[in-house]
Amino acid sequence: MSLPADTATWWHVYPLGALGAPIHDRPTDGDHAHRLRRLDPWLDYVAELGCTGLLLGPIFASTSHGYDTVDHHRIDPRLGDDADFDRLVARARERGLSVLLDGVFNHVGRRHGLVDKTLEAGAGPVRLDETGHGPAPHPWEGHDDLAELDHDDPAVGELVESVMLHWLRRGIAGWRLDAAYCVPPRFWREVIGRTRTEFPEALFVAEMIHGDYADFAQASGIDAVTQYELWKAIWSSVLDTNLWELAWALERHERFNARALTQTFVGNHDVTRIASRVGDAGAVLALVVLMSVPGMPSIYYGDEQAFRGVKGSGPRGDDPLRPELPDSPAQLAPHGWWLHDLHRELIGLRHRNPWLTGGHVAVVAKDCTWIDYETTAPGHRLQVHIELEPGPAARIVIDGAPAFDWHG
Secondary structure, three states: OOOOHHHHOEEEOOOHHOOOOOOOOOOOOOOOOOHHHHHHHHHHHHHHOOOOOEEEEEEEOOOOOOOOEEEEEEOOOOOOOOHHHHHHHHHHHOOOEEEEEOOOOOOOOOOHHHHHHHHHHHOOOOOOEEEEEEEEEEEEEOOEEEEEEEEOOOHHHHHOOOOOOOOOOEEEOOOEOHHHHHHHHHHHHHHHHHHHHOOOOEEEEEEHHHHHHHHHHHHOOOOEEEEHHHHHHHHHHOOOOOOOHHHHHHHHHHHOOOEEEEEOOOOOOOOOOOOHHHHHHHHHHHHHHHHHHEEEEEEOOHEEEEOOEEEEEEOOOOOHHHHHHHOOOOOOHHHHHHHHHHHHHHHHHHHOOOOOOOOOOEEEOOOOOOEEEEEEOOOEEEEEEOOOOOOOEEEEEEEEEEEEEEEE
């Protein structure tokens, strides 16, 4: 099911955590469950929120947290099986929801079959380091449980292409490419180019943390890149009462979006929850920015309910960011629904104005405690005023008509 980028708003969920799968201390006899079915009660919730797709974190067989894949062609048994996946895609489609999968193609888990095959042959699709005890897999960013792939080896391109096609044929809309910034852009261009011969409308979103986002997108053939610069400026400018930082980031954002689509966000599975960073009022202001600037936005599950979670360190440092959901939305705590309603209102505003995705943003005026900016497209103009003092407030005017007015 394809999804036009100008109408896309994703609900980003980390399935292993959200569905209560054991991650760190897995039973020695394995854990086999049909947890993907636990998403069923949440599909109507996502559609009613106004989102148009599910951005799923890792769902393939892995050792622990999902980013240590051991089999890209198999659903993690902690989540279910092929039938559970097909059921999820079909039920999502019934509600007009597309599905984007998280593809971890920069590295594999240490227990992936490719690792032992490469070690036995002395060369192959996994990068090796020479050590005093013989060759060993090259760890990704110092993580010994993750082995980097060699993207110069044709076998890696063949693997990635086969995985992409396999799941696209099962009905997904496209891929989020984990750690895409670590992979040569030419690799993505070649593999995505071949994949698009069968699925020309597939969507590819690259995780980019630093660098020139637009240059990377154009060199790689990828559709969109994650906008970490804007994410940082949104929460930091509110936290430090320095909207000059947001103004600078919006100017950069305009330059990026003039050349490539960005995937915008204020929360994901790797960062401290927005409400924990800046409080409830700050979370509203962050949402206003997210929904009023160019790009393709995503909402991290629970942010719309003011979930808290602070990123820690060590093997369990991400656990607070990836909590288990209750069995249904009806079991959510009552204190978060006010923020849910604001999300629904602003997502709806954005969907009624799809031109925002490819619009142009410009800062009109600013000071440390307030900012005025506008997003425009031919025949349209959205104006935003945000202030931090004397109290948090936000106002949106679209084509001369008041569209949103909030005071904390």
